[in-house]
Amino acid sequence: MEYRREFLKKSLWSALALWAAPLGLAAATRTDHVVKKGDTLSGIAKKYGTSVPALKATNGLKSDTIQVGEKLQLPPSAATGIHIVSKGETLSVIAGRYGTSVKALKRDNGLKSDLIRVGQKLQVPGGGSGGASGLLAPVIAATHRIRVDATRWRYIVCHHSAIEAGNAEVYGRAHKRRGMEHGLAYHFVIGNGKDSGDGEIEIGPRWEQQLRGGHVRNSRVNDTGIGICLVGNLENHRPTQRQRQAMNELLDFLRDGHTRRGVSVTVHKRVDKNHTVCPGRYFPYGDLDRFA
Numbered sequence: 001m002e003y004r005r006e007f008l009k010k011s012l013w014s015a016l017a018l019w020a021a022p023l024g025l026a027a028a029t030r031t032d033h034v035v036k037k038g039d040t041l042s043g044i045a046k047k048y049g050t051s052v053p054a055l056k057a058t059n060g061l062k063s064d065t066i067q068v069g070e071k072l073q074l075p076p077s078a079a080t081g082i083h084i085v086s087k088g089e090t091l092s093v094i095a096g097r098y099g100t101s102v103k104a105l106k107r108d109n110g111l112k113s114d115l116i117r118v119g120q121k122l123q124v125p126g127g128g129s130g131g132a133s134g135l136l137a138p139v140i141a142a143t144h145r146i147r148v149d150a151t152r153w154r155y156i157v158c159h160h161s162a163i164e165a166g167n168a169e170v171y172g173r174a175h176k177r178r179g180m181e182h183g184l185a186y187h188f189v190i191g192n193g194k195d196s197g198d199g200e201i202e203i204g205p206r207w208e209q210q211l212r213g214g215h216v217r218n219s220r221v222n223d224t225g226i227g228i229c230l231v232g233n234l235e236n237h238r239p240t241q242r243q244r245q246a247m248n249e250l251l252d253f254l255r256d257g258h259t260r261r262g263v264s265v266t267v268h269k270r271v272d273k274n275h276t277v278c279p280g281r282y283f284p285y286g287d288l289d290r291f292a
């Protein structure tokens with residue numbers, strides 16, 4: 001039932017995308033994913049929880065061949081927003097899957113208790129499949145594959161890259177050249193649409209392997225801090241709207257069950273005082289107030 005519903009929705013969106021593409025309505029405006037070396041359509045579809053046909057339809061692709069650097073848009077089916085309860089599922093399992101909380105699920109569905117039944121339809125806060133935007137989907141998928149010891153993470157530290165170009169792979173190579181054995185110093189990199197998607201959250205090996213960061217001088221914070229880097233020089237301009245949205249959804253996801261209670265959500269310059277301007281004067285500092 002659930003599968004069929006999903007399939008119908010995807011088909012419908014695909015049809016819409018096919019219809020809209022020649023009119024120039026679907027494409028052009030947004031980049032969700034920039035093709036990197038080794039990417040395949042099926043790999044990308046799996047990463048974002050969508051299908052190859054839907055990806056092809058959305059992007060007007062005639063074959064499965066994609067080029068490095070090619071900009072792709074994700075099908076809107078990433079945000080259907082309804083979850084149908086399966087056998088064995090609890091509210092906390094469902095909340096975890098969509099990167100939301102039990103409290104938000106109960107509130108949005110008017111539930112008085114934690115009791116749910118098989119077949120029940122739930123509205124997923126923020127539209128489902130990875131937060132309001134779908135931008136969290138790859139993070140949720142990657143985090144499902146690993147075991148996170150929430151108690152070890154005491155800090156989340158935000159950075160900017162201070163340059164306009166680059167992505168997780170590019171920064172990872174640079175950090176390796178600088179002698180970091182685990183490469184990319186951050187756990188997550190949020191793209192600006194240049195060398196990765198606008199708002200795309202790239203997951204580094206340090207998150208996948210739950211390794212300490214290498215993003216600040218303070219070694220206690222490196223040991224226990226998750227590093228998030230926004231691509232761009234935020235001394236000169238604000239992050240894109242989707243970058244900011246991705247960052248906020250990622251922060252909420254990490255705060256809700258993946259970090260120690262009372263985790264300190266901060267920025268680089270507050271950790272390494274008098275050493276850096278990172279993450280720049282146009283970083284949205286007010287977004288962190290809710291964690292204070």
Ligand SMILES: [Zn+2]
Binds near residue numbers: 278
């Ligand atoms: Zn920094």
